[in-house]
Amino acid sequence: MAELSYRDAVARGIAQEMERDERVVFLGEDVGKPGGVFKATVGLYDRFGPKRVRDTPISEQAILGAAMGAAMTGLRPIAEIMFSDFLAVCFDFIANEFPKVRYMTNGQLGCPLVVRTGNGAGSRFGAQHSQSVENWSMMIPGLKVVAPSSPVDVVGLLAASVRDQNPVIFYEHKSLYAVKGEVPDGEIFDTLGTAKILRPGRHATILALALMVPRALEAAEVLARDHGIDCEVIDVRSLVPLDTQTILESVAKTGRLFTVEENPRLLGWGAEIASIAADEAFYDLDGPIVRITTPHIPLPAADNLEDMVLPTPKRIVEKIIRSMN
Amino acid sequence: MNTSSIDAIANDDIGADKRRELFRLQVEIRLFEKRAYDLFLQNLVKGTSHLSLGQEAIAAGFAGAMQKGDLSFCTYRGHAHTLARGTSMEKVLGELMQRDNGLMRGKGGSMHLTSAEHGVMGSYAIIGAHLPIACGSAWRAQYLGQDDVTTCFFGDGTTNIGTFHEALNFAKVWMLPIVFVCENNLYMEYTPIGEVTAVRHPAADRASAYGLESIIVDGNDADAVFRTAQAAFAKARAGGGPSLIECKTYRHSGHSRADPGAYRPKGELEEWLKHDPIKLYRQRLADFGIAEAEIATIEQRVEAQVNEATEACKASLPPPEDILCTDVYADGGWAWRN
Numbered sequence: 266m267a268e269l270s271y272r273d274a275v276a277r278g279i280a281q282e283m284e285r286d287e288r289v290v291f292l293g294e295d296v297g298k299p300g301g302v303f304k305a306t307v308g309l310y311d312r313f314g315p316k317r318v319r320d321t322p323i324s325e326q327a328i329l330g331a332a333m334g335a336a337m338t339g340l341r342p343i344a345e346i347m348f349s350d351f352l353a354v355c356f357d358f359i360a361n362e363f364p365k366v367r368y369m370t371n372g373q374l375g376c377p378l379v380v381r382t383g384n385g386a387g388s389r390f391g392a393q394h395s396q397s398v399e400n401w402s403m404m405i406p407g408l409k410v411v412a413p414s415s416p417v418d419v420v421g422l423l424a425a426s427v428r429d430q431n432p433v434i435f436y437e438h439k440s441l442y443a444v445k446g447e448v449p450d451g452e453i454f455d456t457l458g459t460a461k462i463l464r465p466g467r468h469a470t471i472l473a474l475a476l477m478v479p480r481a482l483e484a485a486e487v488l489a490r491d492h493g494i495d496c497e498v499i500d501v502r503s504l505v506p507l508d509t510q511t512i513l514e515s516v517a518k519t520g521r522l523f524t525v526e527e528n529p530r531l532l533g534w535g536a537e538i539a540s541i542a543a544d545e546a547f548y549d550l551d552g553p554i555v556r557i558t559t560p561h562i563p564l565p566a567a568d569n570l571e572d573m574v575l576p577t578p579k580r581i582v583e584k585i586i587r588s589m590n
Numbered sequence: 591m592n593t594s595s596i597d598a599i600a601n602d603d604i605g606a607d608k609r610r611e612l613f614r615l616q617v618e619i620r621l622f623e624k625r626a627y628d629l630f631l632q633n634l635v636k637g638t639s640h641l642s643l644g645q646e647a648i649a650a651g652f653a654g655a656m657q658k659g660d661l662s663f664c665t666y667r668g669h670a671h672t673l674a675r676g677t678s679m680e681k682v683l684g685e686l687m688q689r690d691n692g693l694m695r696g697k698g699g700s701m702h703l704t705s706a707e708h709g710v711m712g713s714y715a716i717i718g719a720h721l722p723i724a725c726g727s728a729w730r731a732q733y734l735g736q737d738d739v740t741t742c743f744f745g746d747g748t749t750n751i752g753t754f755h756e757a758l759n760f761a762k763v764w765m766l767p768i769v770f771v772c773e774n775n776l777y778m779e780y781t782p783i784g785e786v787t788a789v790r791h792p793a794a795d796r797a798s799a800y801g802l803e804s805i806i807v808d809g810n811d812a813d814a815v816f817r818t819a820q821a822a823f824a825k826a827r828a829g830g831g832p833s834l835i836e837c838k839t840y841r842h843s844g845h846s847r848a849d850p851g852a853y854r855p856k857g858e859l860e861e862w863l864k865h866d867p868i869k870l871y872r873q874r875l876a877d878f879g880i881a882e883a884e885i886a887t888i889e890q891r892v893e894a895q896v897n898e899a900t901e902a903c904k905a906s907l908p909p910p911e912d913i914l915c916t917d918v919y920a921d922g923g924w925a926w927r928n
Contacts, residue, residue, distance in 0.1 A: 290733065316733065322763065324756035330722020331729055331760065334740075337711065338661070338730040357716050362723065366712065370704040371694040372917040374712065406918055406926070430920030458928065507927040541927075 266449050272442040274416035275305040275381070278423030279343060281452060283313050286341060289427060292319040292328060293345025293381075302347055303383055303442050325351050329358035329380065333432075336378040337366065341427060349384040349398045349436060356401075363432035364407025379426045379433045384412065385476055385527055386559075386575055387440030391566035397527035397559070399474070400534050402434040403504045409457060410504040412436040414478035416446040418502060421455025429457060438475040458506030462515065466497035469521035469585060472512060472538060474501045477525040477576060484525075484581035492582075494589055496523075504534050512538060513546050520551035523585055525576050530561040555588050557581055599878055604813055606880060608654060612812045613875055614888050615650035616868050619670045621896045622679055623843075626669065626686055630847055634904070635686045639700045642670035644810075644842035647867035648773050649674040651815025652741055655823055659736075661709045663724040664743040666701035667773075668713030671743055677705040679899035684906055691906035695913055718748045721757035721770065728766035728832075739826040740768045741819075747778030749792040758800040758834065767826035769819070770834045773809060775841040780853050793836035802834045809837025810867040813874065839867075 269277065283289045291309060293301075297320040300307035310318045321328050325346055332344035346352055352359055363376045386395040402410045409431050413419045419437070426433035463478065464485050473481035478500045485496040497515050501508070516522050522542050524535030539554045557576045565571055604612075623643045629635040642649065645667075653674030656662070664671040672682055677693065685692030686700045693705055701715040711727060714720035724742035731738050748754050749772060761768050772793035776783055789795035794804040807818045815837060822833035840862040844851035851859075875885055918924035 319764075322756075322759060324722075324760055326719075326753045327722045327725065327756035327760040330719065330753065330757065331726035334663075334711075334723040334726020334728070335730045335733075336726070337723070338727045340726075340730050340733065342726075357719055358722075361716050362714075362719055367917050367920065369694060369698040369702045370706070370712065371697045371913070372922070373694070373704050373706040375920055377920070406924065409919075505926050509927045 266447055268445050269416045269448040270442065271416045271419055271437070271444045271446070272303060272305040274419035274448060275423065275437060276308055277448070278420040279306065279309055280312060281420065282424055282427040283309070283317060288339065288341045289343065290317050290319070290335065290340055291343045292321050292332065294321055294323055294328070294347055296320060296345050301345070303439065305437065305442060306345070325355035326358065329355045330362070332378045332380070333358060333362055333376055336376050337374050341377055343379045343381060343427060346380055346382040348394050349382040350393050350396050352382060352398060352401065359402060359408070359434065360405055364405050368407060375430055376432045377430045379423070379435050381435045381437060383439045384436040385438040385440055386564055386571055387476065389566055389568050389571060392563035395564045395571070399436045399504060400528050400532060403534055403537070407432070408505060409433040410436070411457060411502065412438070412475045412504065413502060414438070414441065414475050414500050416444070417448045417453065418455065420448060420453040422457065422502065424454045425457045433457070436475065440476050457503050458508055460502055460508035460511040461500045462497060462511065463500050464496065464498040466495040466519065468495045468519055469497070469523060469589065470512070470515040470519045471496050471498045471523045471525060471581070472501050472535065473498065473525040474504070474534065475527065477527055480576060480578050481525045481581060483578040484585070487578065487582050488585060492586055494585065496585070507538070509541055513542065516542055516546045517549045520549060521589065522550065522554045523588070524556045525581055526556060526558045527575060528558060530558045533558050552588060555584060557584050602878065604816060606878065608816070609875055609878060610880070610888065612650045612654045612816060613871050613885070614892060615653060615674050616646040616812060616871060617889055617892045618679070618895070619646040619649060619673055620868055621892055622673060622683070623669060625896050625900060626683065627843065629687065629900070635700070636688050637699050639686060639847050640667040640845065641843045642667055642841070644862065644867065645773055645775060645839045646670060647812040647815055647871065648743070648771065648809045648837045648839060651812045652771060652819045654812070655816050655819035656709070656741065657738070659709065659738045660741065660823070661711050661727050661738060662741045662743065663711050663720040663727070664713050665720070665745060666713055666715040667745065668703050669700070672703040672705060672710050672713065675705065675708040675710050677708050677710060679895055680902045681705070683899050684903045687903045688908065689903055689906035690909045691903060696909040697913065718744070718751040718753035720744070721748070721753050722760065724768055725757050725761050725766055728761065728768035729764060731767055732764070737827055739823050741771060742768060743771045743773060745778070746772060746774040746776070746783040746792045748772070749796060750787060758796070758802065758832070761832040762800045762802060765829070765831035768832045769822040769826060770832065772834070772836045773839055774836055775839050777841070777845065779845045780849065791836055793834055797834045800834070802832065805833065805835045807835060807837050809839035810865050810870060812867060812871050
């Protein structure tokens with residue numbers, strides 16, 4: 266067991282899979298010799314060499330296209346898109362190419378690859394380098410969508426993503442890169458489509474993803490300590506496939522559902538889950554489903570303003586108290 | 591037969607068998623496309639369709655120079671390239687007619703023809719997307735030390751989209767075994783390519799920006815195409831990296847089913863019909879001593895095959911409803927939740 270940062274866990278996960286399978290290759294901008302702009306891939310170039318760890322030009326479409334062509338013909342590429350905001354410049358591959366090829370060809374071809382990307386706010390980078398865009402990919406049939414919140418989940422879910430036969434968009438939260446956590450020695454392999462109950466509770470269910478997970482946990486501690494509200498906190502981890510079973514079982518137990526989302530309000534991932542719960546757990550619910558989100562605005566750069574818009578433990582506590590009383 | 595044609599035969603680098611093959615492929619594409627057009631008019635081909643009438647020599651010349659295992663990527667104007675690799679006419683026509691006997695059982699349609707077993711790695715309908723994808727295929731060959739070459743076909747309109755430029759730079763920097771083929775048929779869709787392009791030769795004039803040789807070939811002459819393809823494939827197989835080839839050609843029909851081609855200046859089509867690839871190649875076979883009777887037999891045989899394919903497709907049912915939700919994910923199904 267070693268303590269590892271979230272960023273080191275990325276490199277460890279990639280290395281584990283490259284070690285296991287020669288077909289795993291890694292490409293992206295500044296990922297090789299420089300070790301990644303977030304230093305999440307340090308050491309891979311030295312360990313696996315320039316043939317398997319490839320620096321690319323600033324050509325996001327070429328990166329994703331090349332990853333797809335390699336995946337279709339036998340490799341298992343991991344491609345990095347530096348900031349998830351940049352998915353918009355190569356969205357054809359995310360929306361039209363990766364997820365459609367298997368269906369359109371009646372199963373003749375597949376697209377087993379992973380796109381890793383730095384997601385989320387907190388770095389004061391402003392509106393085009395801070396977004397939380399996991400919902401962009403959630404709405405596209407044929408993709409899988411993963412967003413881990415802890416170093417151990419980074420390794421295990423990355424391994425699962427690389428071994429999955431489908432295109433997986435893997436959202437790493439930039440504000441979690443420095444966070445440390447215990448990671449067991451040896452091979453780690455997790456399962457996509459499994460949510461994790463991080464804190465059992467009786468009175469309310471809080472769903473969170475990525476950076477919102479530690480905030481939800483902190484809020485749950487305050488709610489229990491100061492307000493006598495015992496919350497169950499679930500890290501959703503994977504939006505597609507979605508572990509609705511764990512979520513609905515929790516709602517059946519607690520009778521209340523809150524989502525904590527970094528997406529701007531409209532059609533954030535929690536909206537879909539709220540809809541599922543309304544359809545399938547309506548009679549388990551003792552009150553309205555409440556979504557705690559970023560408002561429907563672009564993200565500001567200034568630290569005080571950025572801090573205002575993301576859900577904080579304080580805001581989560583306030584929202585839940587108001588709704589529970 | 592005169593002395594000069596005897597000399598030509600003696601020095602022929604292509605050979606009678608290959609010429610017969612190139613002719614047969616062109617005739618197959620021509621008759622298939624004409625039939626597809628006729629079936630539109632009967633509302634038996636559904637959706638849209640983009641014919642390669644007039645551009646047959648490019649598909650035939652390149653496919654004729656490919657080896658088994660070489661991979662091709664093409665656009666929504668892909669019937670020709672799919673057939674040229676040996677895919678059955680029935681399966682291609684079945685897909686156009688959206689029947690159960692189609693290549694993808696009607697799940698892809700005319701713009702996405704794919705026959706992986708023949709090395710046809712898909713027809714891509716978002717302009718330019720397949721250039722980077724084809725780079726990935728070539729990268730796989732390079733990485734695994736396999737000696738296949740990837741060919742990527744696209745139209746002149748593609749030279750003005752970003753992926754064209756990203757892919758050429760990428761392929762050159764990584765020295766990938768890939769051949770990019772621009773079929774310049776003079777019109778991007780309805781607009782003449784010259785009106786919207788900064789250079790005269792939309793692909794060839796861009797080659798130097800990516801450290802590539804400027805190559806222009808008569809795309810209506812299957813021999814010229816074949817020789818150019820052979821040279822590019824040999825270079826790629828020898829580790830010499832990518833090539834970009836601009837084939838000058840002309841599409842005899844409109845852009846798609848919806849387009850009668852009314853924007854073309856009067857007389858332009860007639861001029862190009864004088865330079866029709868099949869007419870030209872028919873004469874070529876005769877020049878190289880292949881008897882008229884044999885040429886006619888090839889044509890008749892292909893026509894019979896087109897008729898057979900048509901009847902088989904008419905007899906095939908629409909796809910069954912139980913394939914609606916298959917192959918969304920690799921487990922064969924479409925489940926996104928438990």
